[in-house]
Amino acid sequence: MGDIIHTLPAVTDAASAVPNVQFDWVVEEAFTEIPKWHNQVQGIIPIALRRWRKNIWQIQNGEIKRFYTQLRAKEYDFVLDAQGSIKSAITAGLSRGYRLGMNRDSVRESIAYLAYQKTFSVSWQQHAINRLRLLFSQALNYSLPVTPPNYGIDKKNFNQTKIELPKNYLLFIPNTSCSTKRWSHQAWSSLLLKITQQGFSVYIPWGNENERINANRLTNNNPLAQVLPYLSLSEMAAVLVNAKAVVTVDTGLSHLSAAFGVPTIVLYGPTNPLLIGTIGASQLHIRMVANENSKHETDSIILKEITENLQYFLTL
Numbered sequence: 001m002g003d004i005i006h007t008l009p010a011v012t013d014a015a016s017a018v019p020n021v022q023f024d025w026v027v028e029e030a031f032t033e034i035p036k037w038h039n040q041v042q043g044i045i046p047i048a049l050r051r052w053r054k055n056i057w058q059i060q061n062g063e064i065k066r067f068y069t070q071l072r073a074k075e076y077d078f079v080l081d082a083q084g085s086i087k088s089a090i091t092a093g094l095s096r097g098y099r100l101g102m103n104r105d106s107v108r109e110s111i112a113y114l115a116y117q118k119t120f121s122v123s124w125q126q127h128a129i130n131r132l133r134l135l136f137s138q139a140l141n142y143s144l145p146v147t148p149p150n151y152g153i154d155k156k157n158f159n160q161t162k163i164e165l166p167k168n169y170l171l172f173i174p175n176t177s178c179s180t181k182r183w184s185h186q187a188w189s190s191l192l193l194k195i196t197q198q199g200f201s202v203y204i205p206w207g208n209e210n211e212r213i214n215a216n217r218l219t220n221n222n223p224l225a226q227v228l229p230y231l232s233l234s235e236m237a238a239v240l241v242n243a244k245a246v247v248t249v250d251t252g253l254s255h256l257s258a259a260f261g262v263p264t265i266v267l268y269g270p271t272n273p274l275l276i277g278t279i280g281a282s283q284l285h286i287r288m289v290a291n292e293n294s295k296h297e298t299d300s301i302i303l304k305e306i307t308e309n310l311q312y313f314l315t316l
Contacts, residue, residue: 001265008152009152011152017142025045029047059095068094078098081106081112082135101115133145161239173251202219202225250266264284266278
């Protein structure tokens with residue numbers, strides 16, 4: 001999800017610089033809603049590589065054939081691979097159009113550049129959003145804008161939610177599939193108690209059964225803390241966009257929160273926020289430095305920093 005959201009500002013740049021430019025987007029089936037939120041994206045071509053890899057012997061030839069047919073239905077002026085991985089390079093190679101991408105030193109996986117007919121140098125020593133904005137500007141031949149990233153999402157499209165929410169509420173996102181990105185259950189419980197004692201409602205989303213169980217453990221016997229029902233991405237976006245503030249680990253929803261300009265506190269483990277951190281209005285990045293000898297003390301420091309900054313965010 002983060003990669004898709006990181007690409008949106010580059011699409012906005014191109015739309016402003018290139019008259020009548022239009023985009024079709026090949027995207028994993030679970031995230032097809034996101035590109036649709038940008039008004040410059042006309043067509044969506046779903047791909048199911050994640051699911052296909054898990055069920056390689058059960059894939060119906062018809063499903064792959066439909067994807068291939070849709071991918072090759074048009075001949076494009078340019079096919080731009082913004083990801084630079086082997087799988088995205090293969091997809092670009094199967095399409096019909098002049099293929100553009102990053103050069104050998106810039107792609108994520110070294111041989112991906114072989115799929116492109118023209119390549120560009122994009123330094124790794126910058127944020128992922130800036131890399132993509134630079135790639136698009138070189139590929140489509142316009143000057144790189146110096147303006148802040150514009151994700152091109154109209155927040156008015158997300159005013160309605162399928163659940164009733166109070167006027168002022170916070171969203172906590174403690175769940176992530178990567179264990180090194182997690183904050184301790186005890187620390188989340190302490191933060192939840194501190195915030196709800198001030199009278200604020202807190203909601204927690206989930207994406208699978210383990211995450212739902214963890215969310216229920218955190219909200220147990222706390223009337224102002226609630227677990228959200230399972231939501232689609234568009235439904236989740238409607239909850240995010242109206243939140244007073246968000247506290248989250250490093251996950252895709254943190255980037256969506258930033259794209260909406262919602263005040264967000266993001267906890268980072270091994271990843272470097274200077275390269276992949278959220279970019280938007282009122283964003284705070286906190287590094288969780290691993291120190292097993294004083295883990296409780298570290299959690300206490302982080303808890304204090306979060307609560308102090310939340311007090312400011314809640315006044316915005």
